[in-house]
Amino acid sequence: MMIWDDIFLEVDFWINIVSIALIVIGIYGIVFSQHLLRMVFGLGLLEAGVNILLVKAGYQKEAIAPIVTQASDTMMSNILAATAQMVDPVPQAMVLTAIVIAAGVQALALSLVIRIYKKYGTLDSHVLFLAMERDRHLSLNQKD
């Protein structure tokens, strides 16, 4: 019982579970569903899961957010003492970047989904694959 308590009460465990769940659900959406929108959403979940792992890397026990709050206290030694207690700011910056990148990619994917739906009236990826191959075949044999 004790061991299980230890594990379940550990934040670390739950963070891992959440991120893996996000990743796996994302992969399910991307790979195993045939619906384009689900694929895009899956991508979002996947990237969210990865981002959690990345931002987790910067966490330090007993540390504070990386912001110097005692603005009036400009003694360098004090600031240094404060910053030494802070978490790693680099992963936060990286995750910020990664989120924006993911947003851009997903927006692009969505716009493609819109276009595809307007053109073919379906969002089934297998049907669309066949449609693409058929288009290719037609364009090869009709060209003048």
Added chain:
Amino acid sequence: MSVLDLDHVFFLLIVNIGIAVLWGNRPFVGKILTLLYILEGLSILTSYHVLLSGAVLSSSLTFTVMQQTVQWQLGVSGGFFALITFMAAGLATWFSSGVWARSYAPIRLLHSYMALNVAAMLLLLASNDFLGLFIAWELVSLVSFLIIAINGGRSAKAAYSYILYAFLGAMAILLALIIIWNATNSFSYVEVRHHWSTMSVNRQLIVVLLLITGFGIKMAILPFHRWQAPAYAYVPAPVAAFLGAISSRMGLFALFIVLLQVVGIDVIQTLWLPFEIINMQTFLLWLAALTLIIPTFIALRQTDARLLLAWHGIGQGGFMLLGILSANALGTAGGIMHVFNHASYQAALFFAVFSVSYRTGTADLDRLGGLVTRMPISFTVMLVGIIGLAGLPPMNGFVSKWLIYKALLDEGMPLLFLAAVIGTLGTILSVYKLIHNTFLGQLRLEHENIKEVPWSMSIPMMILASIVFITGYFPGLLLESIAAMQSTLGISVVDYHLGGVNTGKGNLNMIVVVSTMLMAIGMGALIFFVLGNPRKQVTQWDNYAGGHFLTSDMRYQYSHNFYPGLMRVISPLYRNTIFWLESAIVSTVQFMAHISYALFMQANYLLYLILLVVISLLWVLAV
């Protein structure tokens, strides 16, 4: 004597190519090109004494890459082959320079490709290390592809199969080269020879086999023989003569240089195939013997004269290899001499056959016959040629074959000797079929009005025929350079004189042999005519068959289905295994291609990525 003599030849070759490409369509240009080929041949011939003394003609064409200096210089062996090349190219161009050219539309292509071929071959002959050799080798393959494909249709198909075989060979050579480089860190012949023994025995074996495969494919040794006959048969006359005479000998040249100069026959003798089944040399000798026998008997079955000759070309290649691999002064001399001899009579035979098909429009042996009165010059040339091909005196083929027989017997290989004799037997049978079905027997009605080919075509044939005779009469002419070749390669040198060779146990003097034969024939003729010339001129149709009168359109003499009894005996042996193998490979490749393509055409290819990730992560966890 300038050292850079080879530059002149290269320059002339470039001029040659330029003229052929720019003005190949003009009627006079064939003659100019012929002159140029002769000029190139002469420019080598004038400095030939230098080559005989063991020196080389070098060129300024050189470059350094990967610490290797690649340069081109012609030694005596290259010079010998180069002379044959120029002879074949010159006469072939001469053959095509006159009336023939008007009947052949892509004449410019023909001239250009021929010039390119000659240039590439000279590069090959003058190459002085493996890198240069390989570069030239690939060039030769490509330009041969061009010239083989020149007629389109069937010939293009043959060319395609040729280029695939050629690439197989090139890759084998490349692999061998890389292994050699890995062991010796060099491509130069001298260095490789020097460091040869640093390779493990297995590696040596692999390298030798790869080189044999690579170079052997060009000369169509078994089991890579299937491409050659169609490739050489369905091309225009000059090309066929040129290819049949010299093209596939490039493989022999390379083998000769590599096996004798670089690897050394002594190394080959000490190599054994796995499990010591058979000695390398014996293995190769038997390969050569099979290459001699099987294609020769395939040739026997052909009804197309061009195919028949082309198959013989493969078989005679086996003969040459047999001689060279016998590692005996007489044998190597015979093998190399046979290159020249084969070139001369094969070109003559191709010319004769193509002359016939030029006039009659067919080379099908079942639809010819009795042309001797209509085309006497072609007949004579073919007669000389087949005597040479069959290896009978007084023509040059006899000398080289004799040397090879002698070498095989001397080396204590009676079974191989027997194989060679069987091969010769097949040759004699089939060349008889050739000349009989073409020139003897009954003239067909549709060939009533045909004439001898024009001079522009018959003169080259006659020149070739006389070469066949003269070098048969005075084999010493050739043996001189062969002896020089042997001494530069450091193998035992044949003891020759103008009329033939001296061996320990006896002596061949063709001057005596031929003179005796001529005298005997002369005496016979004398007797014949002195005794009153009891002959009577009849027409070909002045015949009776069992009391029946035959009308002129009825054939009483058939020329197809030759040797039915023999065919019945040997045809079970033609279980075309190689053909089966080839088509099996083709279908395997197509199957693989289909599978690979289908692999790419997947609706859900994201799965591959995930699978790869999972598999690789599992692998990581497992490691």
Added chain:
Amino acid sequence: MQDSLILLVVLPLLLAFLLPVIARYLGNLSGLTGSLLLLFNILLLANAWNSVGYSPKVILLGGFAAPLGIVFYIDKLNMLFAILTTIIALLLWPCRTHNTDVREYVLWLLLLAGCYGVILSGDLFNIYVFYELLAVASYGLVTLPATGASYIAGFRYLMISALGSAFALLGIALIYSFTGSVNIAHLAQIIPDHLHHIWGYSAALLLIIGFGVKAELFPVNFWVAEVYSHADKRVTALLAGVVSKIAVLIILRFIILLFPWQDIFNFLLLLGIIGVIVGEFAAFYAQDLLRLLAFSSIAQSGLVIIAFACATEAGIMAGIALAIHHLLLKPALFLLASHCDRSINDLAGLAKSSPWASALFVILALSLLGVPPLPGFWAKLLLLQSLMAEQYLLLLVLVLLATIVEAAYLFRLFMLFYQRQEMPEQKRITIQGQELYPVITLSGILLLGLFFLPLFMDSLREIAMQTSNIEAYINTVLGKVQHIGEGNI
């Protein structure tokens, strides 16, 4: 001097930001500004080429010492790729086509900025960012033809690429969790020794697979055929020629500096050789020219990966040679092929109507095949030598056999081109004049390079030596600050 190389990345971005506004006032001239910029970049690189010499330099962005800030690493290899990228981009620059949407120029510029960034950057996360930049720009460019099929192909490309990127990011996260750094030089000090276990391996594989999507690594290259056959020809040429090689360059840096473990090399060798074989066979089966070239591109990338996975100096040299050769050659082939976008059998007699184009195609394809003395042969020779030096005999044989398959389909193509039949009047393809200029230029560069072969080989060897010198990389980037906090791990 070399500090100004930062402009390579910055100026395309600046121009890209400004171009939509500029285009309102300058209209058609806006395309010209892009080509001028590329010319300027070439000058910049040429100027820096000699000043950099054979001792690599580093640019500290923001002036922060190495493991803190982002660095650009400048050595001959990077500069070589930058120069080639610029040249190809200049040749493919869509300036000549009429009515080009200004946004197309913008995407090109952004793609190029991404390429430069990926090539020069010495920071793992920064590489990821610029890689995403070029990826996003390429998604946009792929859909330019605005056909339904191009949208689907673009979406599928986007999906696999984004999935790969997510895995790469996971790899970066793993690495960061264990090392607390993303500077490659810094990581090169730490990872090879301290992360030589499961997690180092997983990170390596995730990164390689992630970046392998663009590098046309075997099982993640399935987008290649459909994207290359549906996208605009210039984009295809750029993706096949430049972008895939840049991705391979990243993988090279990874396996040299970060993951120099034999298992990783074996993994790449395996994927590489399967890629070569499958690519060649699929190309053998392909029914149209663009697909054929796409599959052959996969095979060629496989060759490059094999060469790099030897991870010896000779292997790197061979890989660079192959990559450069393919980088110059494939765009030309794709440009030619884009005019012949139809079933292969309908190409019979092409040489009659467009003789120069077919002649160029044949020469380039022969070089692709590695026929001496064309440049492709020397690259292939280097590859074979490096494989042999590592005693990978089986790989060697497979590569050579794949070459025969390659010869089979290429020669089938040549024979079709030169068949003596005329093309039907309404289907005739004539490629001439302006359309041939980029192809002629590229072939000219390739063939002229042949005359400087020994020189080229020597400098290639220098570059390979420089590339495989891990110590130099670390020392250049980290300078005197040696072994930062290594004890903590």
Added chain:
Amino acid sequence: MQRWTTILFLTGLSIVLFAIITPLVLGQSPMLVGKLINASAVNDTGAANLVTAVVLAYRGLDTLGELAILFTAATAIGIILGTTDKTQTTSSPTAGFIVATAAKVLFPLLLVFALYIILHGHLTPGGGFQGGAVLAAAFFLLTLADSGNNIKHKVTQVIEALAGTAFIVLGLVSFALQGVFLQPWLDKGELGSLFSAGSLPLLYLALGLKVGAELANLLSSLANVEK
């Protein structure tokens, strides 16, 4: 059947991922670079928010690249969805009086809030991206509430271009002054005050405007095509 294989596969995948991720124990990362940055960031940049210091100073190029990616995505979407400059007022109704009015009331507040977030990015959590997103939301709110109130593409385009240019020019100025691209310049000021941290707030301002314009562009492209 297929469903069960899928579930099995995904379970396996989770276990594999778990096995790889578990050893990343929370709070024990070595923080090699982080410690160094923490120690020197205030001194180097003068920003109280160390994340801002990393985003704009230490990893400024990443931010530029990310900006470019957003721009690329917007441009690509523009190409894919076609030009949306046409005013399409008639096609869809407004969201109703109450919502429209509320949006108008909220709009200035949102603008102020966005500017606050952007300008205090170097002092408190937040910054260009967050502020930019709010900015875009402010404009988009208007569009959502009243479809006649389209976001002006020409205007956003100019803002976008100028803001992006400003970011790069700020970097290039330091390149011209000190030979280093994107080095913080200007006086660092007093730690914690609004006018501190040198050029970082300016960068964030440019960034915020750029992101705002970009996102507004993006959203309106996506929204207009639906009509």
